[in-house]
Amino acid sequence: PDEAVEVKRLAKPPAPVWAINQLARRRRADVRALVKAAARLREVQGSGRGDFAKAATAERAAVAKLVAAAAGILREGGAAPTDATLGRVATTLHAAATSDESRGELExxxxxxELEPPGFGALLGTVPEPPAEKLADEVAQARERRAARDDLADARSRADAAQEQLEAAEEGVADARDELERAETDAARIRSELDEAQAKVTAAEKRLRKLER
Structure with missing residues (x-):
């Protein structure tokens, strides 16, 4: 039993790696976007053509977006998404996306x-890897954007439901107005019939009085 527990422990990857592997399954498009951004960064660095700062910023933004998603995955798995853990997630994402050996495993x-990015500082050249504070800000911004998108989707859903209720209510009002018009028409007809009947009653009473004299 102890040996089985040890094998299981050794087979289970560290929390940051587990979260990244979950990202590959749950956020496949975002992982591919990171790989693409990293490839663009390498291309700009290697050729010397293109906006290097823009490429580096795009790569960091792709990492930050995935790190924000990893925080939720870690919480789901019962692990605390501490700054240290998320920093390890970011470092491994950086390294895997820029490594020919690990890129396929990432995808x-x-x-x-976990991976350390050898030579990554040289790759970034004049745009160094952001400090922990900057990465934390980027992750926070990514979380806020995700929350804003969720809020927008919820608001749109509520608006659609309210629109449907409004349309149903307006249809009910229209039906009620039609019913009211029909009722008013019936009432006018009945009043006319009543007036006619009362006139006949009056005429009949007069005739009867004359006959009784």
Whole structure:
């Protein structure tokens, strides 16, 4: 039993790696976007053509978006998304996306260990890897954008439901107005019939009085 527990412990990847592998399954498009951004960054660095700062910023933004998603995944898995853990997630994402050996494992969700980006500082050249505070800000912004998108979707859903209720109410009002018009028409007809009947009653009473004299 102890040996089985040890094997299981060794087979289970660290929390940051587990979260990244989950990202590959749940946020496949975002992982591909990171790989694409990293490839563009390498291309600009290697060729010397293009906006390097823009490419580096795009790559960092892609990482921040995934780190924000990883925080939720870690919470779901019972792990605390501390700054240190999220920093390890970001570092491994950076490294895997820029590594020919690990890129495929990243996309397939098959990473087995955390990675350190050898030579990544040189790759970034004049745009160094952001400090922890900047990364935290980018992650926070990504979370806020995600929350804003969720709020927008919820608001739109509520607005659609309210619109449907309004249309149903307006149809009910229209039906009620039609019913009221029909009722008023019936009432006018009945009044006319009543007036005619009362006139006949009056005429009949006069005739009867004459006959009784």
């Amino acid at each position: 397939r969700g098959r990473l087995r260990a």
